[in-house]
Amino acid sequence: MLLEVKNLTKSFGGLLALSELSFCVNKGDVVGLIGPNGSGKSTAFNIVAGTFPPTSGQVFLEGEDITGLPAHQASARGIARSFQLVRPFLHLTALQNVMLGRLYGHQPFSSTKQAKAEAMEILRFIGLADKYDRKANSLTVMERKWLEMGRALATRPKLLLLDEFMAGLTPTEVNAAMALIAGFKEQDITVIVVEHIIKAVMNLSNHVVVLNAGTKIAEGTPQEISCNPQVIKAYLGEKYATY
Helix, strand or coil, rough: CCCEEEEEEECCCCCCEEEEEEEEECCCCCCEECCCCCCCCCHHHHHHHHHHHHHHHEEECCECCCCCCCHHHHCCCEEECCCCCCCCCCCCCHHHHHHHHHHHCCCCCCCCCCCCHHHHHHHHHHCCCCCCCCEHHHHHHHHHHHHHEEEEEEHCCEEEECCCCCCCCCCHHHHHHHHHHHHHHHHHHEEECCEEEEEEHHHCEEEEEEEEECCEEECCCHHHHHHHHHHHHHCCCCCHHHC
């Protein structure tokens, strides 16, 4: 088991954003985390990634209790993430953005020469090698998404958290993103994906966790989730019942 989330609860003042959430992620899995807006998905991501601590509950990575570790320490242990709103360093080049991930992530290089070489390989992998010297502020929204993915990959993550990575992409771009994510298994990268493009989640994931109003209402295989009456009523709707 790579990740265990145990009884996570998070309150913001009087608002209960997450209540007693528990689930496990095995190495090599692609896990879909789905639910309506405001259901607690991003809150769960933020706790696992170290953006903020839980009110109660625990997070274990490979058996180590990492509950409440700040984001840079979570990254050093092998957790990387993307954001709903992409956040590259706009006045750095594509190459420099990816190099930062290689210099400060999990198993970082101390040599900028090594970091540059590996960053170029990652840019080739994500299709941005020809724009290595372009500043991020000159890239399209789609290219910035790929760049953020590249920076996350440069940290050499064990666990990659993708927060609505496909939002705003065209159908062709969604297919390209799905192919990229599906290939992570060959690199021993485990993925948790939050996404509202249900067909993408169901086709990519081998396990799905469903939240509603901060509470887990179901989990199982995509086939089980797509037939679950509670999930259909709360989120999927009848048209996704046989995705």
